[in-house]
Amino acid sequence: MPAEDPTTDQGTGRPAHVSGFASFVGRPNAGKSTLTNALVGSKVVITSSKPQTTRTVVRGIVHRPDAQLILVDTPGLHRPRTLLGERLNDLVKTTWAEVDIVAVCFPANEKIGPGDRFIVNELGKVRRTIKIAVATKTDLASPERIGQHLLDIQALGVETGTEWAEIVPVSAVAGDQVKLLEELLVSMLPEGPQLYPDGELSDAPEEAIVAELIREASLEGVRDELPHSIAVVVEEMGLREGRPEDKPLLDIHANLFVERDSQKGIVIGHKGARLREVGSAARQQIEALLGTPVYLELRVKVAKDWQRDPRQLRRLGF
Incomplete structure (x- = not known):
């Protein structure tokens, strides 16, 4: 009788443990970050009602006894208008070539448009990666609209020569089919060991996540032109000395950079009221995390004009 192979599950023939990387892509505000957070079960990626808020590739990590799924969140791919925009697009394309699965997000409450076509055409240049389509935000669309949306996604695949391994409708906000999506992603991963320690939710340094949470808080409720113009740099972060062990206090000093004096006034608000609101909201999120x-x-x-200046982009971490 042959010896059992310890690397496979004898009941299913599946590997005992799989691991790998999946990347959510899509035009800005397609629901990529909310979906990452829903799968990981914790807030590791900033979400905002403003498009184009994700700038760094944050990996959220889904831990299971049989798998480790590392989710790579990328900026929304768009036609660039600035040097920053070009760098963000380069980041997206590099990521696509390095992951096991690319999941393209198409919000169900919006029709497929030129932006989606542009992304899927670009994705067609990546050969070996598995491609799936995710119809996001199904809580915002009627069943009839969702049905038509799924047909439109299928048609876009045919039109661009893209073979979708799966087309899955989900609502990260309502929790609909998030678990199904997780199972599908895991089923496509290669056999492999655990890549990150148990309990770790992201491999982004804490300073980077803190900076993103501050930027998220600073974007809420401000004018549409500001999302692209705010960068946050954490200058200092450390536990305050001399505090008792049971009463720690984390000191964080951060700078918010904008491009013009007029924007500085918007962020600070009347007599500093807006900045105090930003600080309070960000502090609560950081403490929770x-x-x-x-x-x-x-x-x-x-x-x-930091978005157009290579030297300033480097200084701000881009």
Whole structure:
């Protein structure tokens, strides 16, 4: 009688453990970040009602006894207008070539448009990666609309020569079919060991996640032109010395950079009221994520036209 292979599950013939990377892509505000957070079960990626808020590739990690699924969140691919935009697009395309699965997100409450076609055509240049389509935000669309949307996604695949391994409707907000999507993604991963320790939700450094949470808070409720113009740099972050062990306090000093003096006024608000709201909202999110009381100091600075200046982009981490 042959010896059992310890690397496979004898009941199913599946590998005992699989691991790999999946990337959610789509035009800005397609629901990629919300879906990443829903799958990971914690807030690791900033979400905002403003499009184009994700700038860094944050990996959310889904831990299971039989699998480790690492989710790579990318900026929304778009036709670039600035040097920053070009760099973000390069980042997306590099990511696509390095992951096992690319999941293209198409919001169900919006018709497929030129932006979606542009992305799927670009994706067609990536050969070996498995491609699936995700109809997001199904809680915002009627059953008839969702049905038509799925047919439109199928047609877009045929038109662009893209073979969808799966087309899945989900609502990250309502939790509909999120578990099904997880199972499908895991079923497509190669055999492999655990890549990250148990309990780790992201491999982004804490300073990077804190900076993103501050930027998210600063975007809520401000004018449409600001999302592209705000960058956050955490200058200092560390536990305050001399505190008792049972009463730690994390000191965070961060700078918010905008491109013009007029934008600085918008972010600060009348007599500093807006900046205080931003600080309070960001502090609550950071405390919830890190589990430690936080003292947060924010300063707003002008870095003139930083999105078009290579030297300033480097200084701000792009």
